[in-house]
Amino acid sequence: MPDDGDEFVDNLLEWYAENGRHDLPWRDPSTSPFEIFVAELMLQQTSAEQVRGVYDEFVEQYPTAGTVLAAPEVDIAKSIEPLGLRKRTEYFRRASAQLLARHDGRVPASRSELLDLHGVGEYTAASVLAHAHGRDVSAVDTNVARVLARVFGNESTEPESPEMWDLSDRLAPSGRCDDFLHALIDFGAAVCTARNPNCESCPFEAACEYETERSTDE
Structure with a gap:
């Protein structure tokens, strides 16, 4: 698990600012x-x-x-x-x-x-x-659960998991939950996909539990 959840959020929001689907x-x-x-x-x-x-x-x-x-x-x-x-x-x-x-x-x-x-x-x-x-709340669907489970090494990827909602709640940045949720969704769609994730372009590659395990298996 990355040592600093705040760093994960900051990097995710930075990625979203540059790569998010702002035209929706x-x-x-x-x-x-x-x-x-x-x-x-x-x-x-x-x-x-x-x-x-x-x-x-x-x-x-x-x-x-x-x-x-x-x-x-x-x-x-x-x-x-x-x-x-x-x-x-x-x-x-x-x-x-x-x-x-x-x-x-x-x-x-x-x-x-x-x-x-x-x-x-x-x-x-x-x-x-x-x-x-504009409320400070988090939301977890299948795509959000996949991203968080991979980055933080959670065993469960079920979006209904209380553990997953608790993790998302703890990470959610006050005043920026809107952007945070959009960032997670877009990141899951563009980089951390269900199949063949693009780990090479992931800003969390060095700290990601999923990438660590994948590299070990190889």
Whole structure:
């Protein structure tokens, strides 16, 4: 395990500043909490590139919970059809109805209220808190768990692991959780991939437990 978690975070954020996917539309500072909520629902089990293909047109047509609920269900389904996961249409409609009924159409800023929304689990709730409301929270999905497990030598790579969430919580930098989570996701997509990771270009190669074991095996 790297001796200094702060050094890992600093290097990761530096890597993100130079190499991150800053052009993803839902990462624009002007994006509304509802538009971020839409992106998080779209990103479930779906790549960023797939979501990029439908996101702009969707939020232009349906910028609020009210516009989603007012639209015919078939129109919503058609708009997100390229993403697969057909039940996502129900997520949008039922969650929008809940937002209107309980929160005047606004995206709540509490974990418990987010978890009450249809289609929202722990990861989505944490992501919305970090990205839409600037909260100091971490979130662990499969890609984040893989990066942290490799760098820090954790045996478990399960995103549901309490140990993994605790590690992410301890590393998360106050005031920069938004960037930290985006950095982990982008690093996992570009360098620390599931198969054939690009360890030679990794800024953590010297301290990474995964690379140490890989080199020993060779």
